[in-house]
Amino acid sequence: MVGRCLAVLFGATLAAAGLVVVAPPAQAIPPPPGYPIRGVDVSYFQGPSLDWAALARGGARFAYIRASEQDGRPVPNNNPDPFFATNRARARAGGLYTGAYHRARPDLSGGRQQAGVLLGFAPYTADGLSLPPMLDIEWPRAEWGLDDCFDMTPAQLVAWVRDFVDEVAVRTGRQAMVYTNTNWWNPCTGASTAFAASPLFVANYSQNPPPLPAGWTSFALWQHAAGAPIPGSDWASPDLDVFNGGDAALGQLAAGPATSLLATVNNRYVTAENAGAAPLVANRAAIGAWEQFDQVDAGGGFVAFRSRVNGRYVTAENAGAAPLVANRVAVGAWERFRPVTNADGTVSLLANANNRYVTAENAGAAPLVANRTAIGVWEKFRAVRPPPLVNLLANANRRYVSAAAGASALVANGTVAGTSEQFDQVDAGGGFVAFRSRVNGRYVTAENAGAAPLVANRVAVGPWERFAVVTNADGTVSLRANANNRYVSAENAGAAPLIANRTAIGAWEKFFRLVT
Template identity: 50%
Template sequence: MAKKWISALVCAGLVFVAGQPARAGDSAADGGGYAHAGVAPGLRASATAATAAAPSGYTIKGIDVSSHDHTLGAIDWPAQAAGGVSFAYVKATEGTYYVNPYFDGDNRDAKAAGILVGAYHYARPDKKDPVNEANYFIDHAQWVKDSQTLVPFLDLEWPYGSLNLPACWGLSTAELTGYIRSFANQVQARIGRKLMIYTNTNWWNPCTGNSTAFGDLPLDIAGYTASLPPLPSGWSSTAVWQYAAGNNSQQGNYDKDVFSGDYPALTRLAGGAPASQPPLGLRAWANGKYVTAESGGRNPLIARATELGLWEEYDLVNAGAGFVALRSRSNGKYVTADGGGSKALIANRSTIGLWEEFTLVDNSDGSVSLRAHVNGRYVTADGGGSKALIANRTAIGAWEKFDRYAVPRMVTLKSVGVGNYVTAERAGTAPLIARAAQAGLWEQYDLVDAGHGYVALRSHANNRYVTAESAGTKPLIANRTAVGPWEQFAPVDNPDGTVSLMARVNEKYVTALSGAQLIASGTAVADAQEFQLGS
């Protein structure tokens, strides 16, 4: 994109500080893509910014592109992936009048190269039509509930020059925040996920009146500085940082981003299941065997495994509208009722469509059944489990029932506020505390599905469950042999990829402070209540 750097420009009463970017629009009426009203033609991103290395401490790299980035030819997505790019945002739309003609191809080809991709929309608040604008965006954004599609973002910044509009689009702070909220709410209503906000602090704070009302949305901060710039009002962390501009006169030189977290955390910004939820296994009532995606998912599903392993593990993904999808851990592909339900179930789809959607039925005897969306038939372990699973039954009998087993996942918890791992000291006889510099046996826990959206933590130090002792009034300690309300926690996936744990017993967040034992005492999420989930 054509990015402009402003050294000390006062425009419409706002001061723009050197190193703070503004994204150019790229509609047909752009008139050259100047950064915002009042910027003289000919200003270009500095070569230093365009070639800047990723900031220290950030390992997950990304780019964002628009039609401007096709000036010298197509984007070589396999080369970007080979160069370490893990994610990309591609401009999809602007207002209710422009669709990027390269979006479909970039979205498809980037995903084919193994890159996670999200769509973005250049906002036109001056049109005062946020709901229709949000619908226009989602209609063209190709949002799918899969593991490669990132949540979309709304680009909020200065108008580009040819629009000849004031810096805040001619709106009051109340009008502008109203536009943002209506747009965000409509996107969430359409896709079931919160969108991300892309902005710059020097635009956001004056134009929204320092609004703190949007801190629940993930943030993509734009700031071409050596270290993370000050964040806009309302945010204490950012998911993505656009740290340097590209230069569309140089092939392959695109706007540069980093993600604030590790790769599993990045995947939690995608449409699939949150990484904090353990996978599940299905044991068929027909023969007491586990459903397996044999040969790494190349063969149809069949109930003949005697124990749970990778081929028998599935992520339960919310597909929206009351449906779920099953993603096999054997190959990362979704289970499909192949042939519109006429063929055996097999895990070979990369996205969720009608054939990959199921209704999870909770039976009165504690078992579960799966009804395929495509034909309304129940999945059966045919032939008493001797044949592959197929969705062809009109009623639930023994062959259509499965026990749902959550597969424990080994994790570590690293406190964001303290910077150390949570350890069950003295082999679990001491309360939990965040002061281990490295993760060993005492810092490892099994994440166990406790049902109804709760998990339990079983310490590897002593094989005991972590409890919010005395109904949450005392520090956490791993000393329980069974899971009850005191041992259950609700995992909360934060916008920056971290996880917080809310104790069921008192509905307070587990808090880690330097030198202090962990306790469920937090009433809100800040650094002290955030943990990086490792494995």
Template identity: 35%
Template sequence: MISGVKRLLLFAVIATFGMSGVAQAADGVPGVDVSNWTGDIDWASVASGGGKFAFVQATEGTNYLNPSFDAQYGGAADAGLIRGAYHFAQPHESNGAAQADYFLQNGGNWVADGLTLPGVLDIEDNPYKDKNGKNSCYGLSTADMVTWIKDFTTKYQQATGRHAIIYTTTSWWRTCTGNSGKFAANPLWLARWGGDPGELPKSWKKHTFWQSAEKGTLAGGQNSFNGSESQLKELANPPAKATVSGTAKSRTTYTITVANTGPHPLKDVKISGRTFGGQRVVWARGCKFSGTALKCEVKEVPRNHKVTFTIKTRPSRSKGTVGINVTVGPVKLTLKAR
């Protein structure tokens, strides 16, 4: 802060660039979901029948592994299908982070191979009421269920850079989460058997996947992706994503931060800037500068990492608005103070 009668106006600017959202389409892309109960699968037949993707159960709770997972998951990929793994939640047995860890270690990890969809949290009506004595919500309150889901999805996002897909029904979501609206960032895989998806849970304005039938012409459950095949491929392997922010800390000090908020390393990040208001750059570690111009380069910003540059300037006057215009990829920021 500047002392005396002068007042500093701080401008912090944040912008994001990268992956576009999944657009809706009139006709969905067909796919299937399978588990050990499905048995042996003729994946070539699924592909020739029009199937483009498959979800395969990997885990349940923290003590069940699908014994057919490797064969089913690998078979789907060998047939040219985009595949993803899902975890059947048992919220009464352990916390969400623990079950996310178990899932990640046993088939649920996302890899950038162009064939792998984000992992799925299958959270639905308790099918073991007679065995575990719990109600449809596994004995959890709505607040505790929201916390459980948040713990799972946060752990998964931190580990992979991807938002886990959530599989659920509208009725269960309303009853067991209080129709929470806190999970809009997670793609929705809606389960509703019938001719249309119907009303969605509060968190979502659109579904990404829809399970419309338990059985059909293809092996396993019958599903569709709400978009085009190219958008399905983008969901499996989205572009890099970054958040760029900047702050005018004083008339002579500015910071620019590039944070990798996506699933891939950021490569060859270039930052350019030019001061205004009668000032010149006098210091910027790791950057080249001359007069009013500034250029910085970063070879790589790993996933979940960020890099911050501090720029110091020397104004030619003590009053009036000063600042710097900054460009990082498609993002343009204006940082100013007076």
């Protein structure tokens, strides 16, 4: 994503298809072996004439597109990338997952401000197709007249990055992607390990897996090639990237939390049977990997369901004449369903393929098929969220709520969203939830009926382990303990353990709930 680096073509197939409007370079660079899912990243420097349809035909599955940066002439200005909207629209039309990124200028203004610039020019939408907003932080351009680390100390840069990723988190509920290079990150941040919760986009132009920056044990995306300019042109082809995982994992990165469908006729979950190789059927008593789907916006009031077990879309096979099965790599007419909300709160699915309703045939004993003209009990489902994995970021001090090793009280002192800061948010019934700590598998309790601090030490959910989630007007949430009907507070501006002792919501009683 270095603006001064000009990349090679995506592949010979694309050269033949006319990726750009000028002659391509003579040689293309293949993806590194073992990483079959390919993508690109682009900005103004690639120009206005990228052929996104050719990129898609050549195998591109995702694209990160620059949305913004700042300059310093004559005073700091917020600059949208002039080609962002066009590139995003064309990439989406080609079926690519897309994400927006911001080129960092930490010497000019704060991290929160620049995160706001990104989200102002490219608002994040949880539509199942959008990759997390991304920070591009690397060497300054030569013309900026700065040293490698923006004339800043490691502590200053770490604080700046923290402000950026926190602002993205609180405004979108997603952890920001971080693009960087190990040879820049380690010296300029003092080998900071504070950002392991953010997915990593690492730049390293080779065919061998790259060394990682401090703090990360794996990468999500790898920019493996950026090459020469296209002869005779001021423009360049895209930077070339690969994804570290399969189709299902890429879909999850774009989608966030999964959805499960519970058939009301037999109270069983719909499963992509045989890891998606067999038709969908409502026969599971619990949610596992085969019972999770990403609900993707398919436009025009329609949605598509992508199975998490194989990354394929559910189709009303044979224009609805055959059972539903998760076997499609893209969304077409047969993969689109219109959700209909019923008076009892259930949902029915009208297949675009034949305008018939999906039914749990034979009271759920037979596979799902779209063959009904009206809604009855077999055609009703409930959308259920599997327990999401959440981090709670305290508004009081912008630190993560941590269970430490689970033996001590919860306190908002985590600077990194690691295992101690991860909780499964579990439906506890009656509008309440429970929080199960990932560090020890125990539920958080408002100890001593709320008179003592919160601690993750319970093996089951009882009255003291139930909390009501209250959504505030500013997008934060507050937690009201069932134990005493008091709000949980990050006591003493987060310096003391969490405790349910407040009768009203103030700054210390607000949290940002981040879903990973």
